[in-house]
Amino acid sequence: MRSRITTIATDLRERGVAIDDRVLMVLPTSAEFVFIYHALLSLGATPVTVNPLCAPREIEYFIEDAGCSLAISWDESTDAVATATTGRDLPLWVVSSGEFDALPDDVPPDDLVDVDPDHAAVLLYTSGTTGKPKGAVLTHRNLIFTGDVISRVLETGPQDVMGTALPLFHVFGQGSVMASVYTAGSCFSVIRPFDPVKVLDTVAEHRLTGLSGVPTMWMAMLHAETDRRPEEFAQLRVASSGGAAMPVEVAKAFKARFGATILDGYGLSETTGGGTVNLPEGLRKEGSVGQALPGTKIAILDPLGKQLPVGEVGEVALSGPMVMREYWNRPDATAAARSGEWFLSGDLGRVDDDGHVYIVDRKKDLVIRGGYNVYPREVEEVLYSHPAIRQAAVVGVPDERLGEEVAAVYAVVDGASLEPGELRAWLADKLAAYKIPRLYQEVQALPTGATGKILKRGIDRNSLLTSGTRTSRQTTPTG
Template identity: 40%
Template sequence: MNKPWLKHYDKGVPADVQVPEIPLWKLLEGSAQKYPDHVALEFLGYTMGYRQLWESVLRFAGALRAQGVQPGDRVAIMLPNSPQFVIAFYGTLAAGGVCVNVNPLYTPRELRHQLSDSGAETLVILDMLWPRYAEIEQEVPVKRVFTTGIQDYLPFPKNLLFPLKARREGRWVKLPQHPKRLDFKKALRAATPTDQPYPAKPDEVALLQYTGGTTGVSKGAMLTHRNLVANTYQSLAWGGDEVKELEGKGVMLGAIPFFHVYGMTVAMNYGLAAGYKLVLLPRPEVKPCIEAIEKHGVTHFPGVPTLYIGFINFPGIEKRKVGTVKVCISGSAALPVEVAKKFEELTGGKLVEGYGLTEAAPCTHCNPLSGQRKMGSIGIPMPGIDAKILDENLNELPPGEVGELAVRGPNVMLGYWQRPEETQKAIKIDWLLTGDMARMDEDGYFYIVDRKKDMIIAGGYNIYPREVEEVLFTHPKVAEAAVVGLPDPYRGETVAAFIVPKPGVTLTQEELDKHCRENLAAYKVPRIYEFRSELPKSAVGKVLRRELREAALKERQKVEG
């Protein structure tokens, strides 16, 4: 197959990666053997070395086995970024279990679906979230619940002050005596570390990562040990010679949630496999990110566009010491060109847009860190990944034509958990259909035009929200923008833009309309502008266009009603 992108790889980036046939936990074990005394985790002042982390992982594996957890059993983890998350994740794999990442923001209804669908009999949950589990306890297959609190891994005196603060804020939950409940930290202390971590075969499932919740019923992508090891190696290889020099010395900022596949691979697995210090933040907020960069000399800052937008607009950012940042890969949503430029001016580091999806563990494309970057492009396929653009009949389209992006590689999932029909729709002759409309240029750089389902059809024209958003972001008074299609009796759909202005500025519809008319064909110009103080976002920071659309429709019904 012709791969025009290979000639644009940075120095030291291989065309393919040799994926070792090992369980995912071997990556952490390897770093613990190489760098036993290096700091592995830093959490709000608490530090844990690689040797200690690996021992805790083996202890948790021992605790799970003592509770009767067998290879293949599902263990749900409902925690923010914390030492407990890392220990529970790798400990589950070392016991032979299958991890099920659960968003801590989930409501009881969403939690019920995920526990029931996965068949998880073990749950590791933050103490404050116990009431959500208690509400659905009788409706799910869970047999044992490990509870843990943020205070369990805080240094003195923070460990004593945190519960007092939580009580003052009304967030403290007094845990009941309960036959299913086990204390995470006590269980670790009492457990005998396993001396034989489970030797999983490459094609055994390591993780059920749920996806598609915004488009219907959430389904579990079955990601194998090979998928996760491969994508970690592919991500490490992407840094080329420049990043190889940081092995055992880099500092990874773990701000994006590990329960999301992007944070799990690009921050947690990547950071630990490379022997970095992983600085954990329980919430992806801008101020703690800046403080962590200054305090720990962060070199790697993976994030999402909303985090970088907050960073460049943070008051006094020009005076902060953020020059240690070297590598930032933005994922999960489109990165506005203006944001990347400003971020690089402020830090001197490199911020490149990448692309991936849960079903590919997740990274498939990225712009080169040192070589040619094409702003607005998701870049080129990473080592060992093939990509092409297909029409509705699955025929390959030539460069420049818009169609559906399809990818193939050792990182692509086995399929959806207990959903063979959905799997058949997503994977065709070894190719994963992404659901994203895209094009490829002559050099092999790919451009996401938009989600298939987000495309707006107005007056017979196809309009891609991302293109309109890119133009809105170039307006100097715009901090955030999102575009959706709303029903229109004449055009079928019309373009609606939701805008968050920069702090302290006055912005009018007339200004935006003039700006858009100068930069877009008339049929793409928004007919509706709404100003907001913030946009609804998912836990990982992706703007939820669906929620904007639904809120606008409800508002319209009120007015018309």
């Protein structure tokens, strides 16, 4: 691997790439992504990694905002990048699968560029749900710290073979997975595209000891039909999960079928994907995303930035070596995201007496129904415990009487049937009455992003209001 990275770094240097350059990478999960990414880091250049499904207009924005000097795209999906670079003084390198397979393995290591630990290593753009995407500047220190601490938490080493079908352009794939794999000296298998049977085949054939994914992936594997025997998964000991809430029932079922313990955690692009984790031998608490990673601090703050007592809900704030340096060229946004030493996550949560963190919800997802706060994540956790539900999302929709009403959109497992009235009755003894959704809509599948995370902004609220099934409700918010 080192020889290939050295050879590719030489190629990049001949293409004019130097220290401090930003290079657009529009590549899928692949060996080529891994090689080019690390070659750029060795030159002191900064990869700008974006989703290969982006439209030309989006790619143009990334090129302009980051000030890229080179664009690299995939031969199977290069049209959008070619369109975005047309008419610009910006060279384009189109890479194909297997392009580096024939590179020699005996190239002596090149001299690495000496950069400060706080030098920009990678530029990751946020989703931009509340405006134009902002580029989170992650440093070499961020990546090294996160890779080291996660590899120690997962207890991985050179004996391990880790695998993932996650998109590597995302922070989870880079910070939590790739950085930890190479920090520990483990082997790495990448799978593309995600297919539950293909992933299970890879686990068996590559003898994977670890696997990383998001809840939708674990659920798909649970329901996958495979001829693989249980003993073929015997070496799989750990699975790391992130990107969204991990339903407790899904984790239990995965452990029962495949023998691996799913360790979920919490992090953001701005924290290199790190923040909290459930430890392999630690006390697991239902609904908790674990405790702060070693070397990391978590606090719950009120709107004025004051720390709240144990058990009270407020904004989750993080501090430690995994927090980004800044938002690229956005000093105002950088300042707004900080309160003293703390990075403000935009998530609502609480901490218990043992330091276990519970993410209640995104601040923007909070539903206020008749003056009562309803946290969608809490309701979703209960929905996922229903054996017929495969996907679920809870959102707020406008209501003339209560301000907002609680709505649930769900997809069922193959062969199952679940009527809205039946589901509401099932929820009746599991949630306070004001938290129970009154609007229901069954769909074939919920909209998801590249990581498999359900995208609530993709749910059509108008459709919910016009065609969703409204169940009976009483005349008070609590009924």
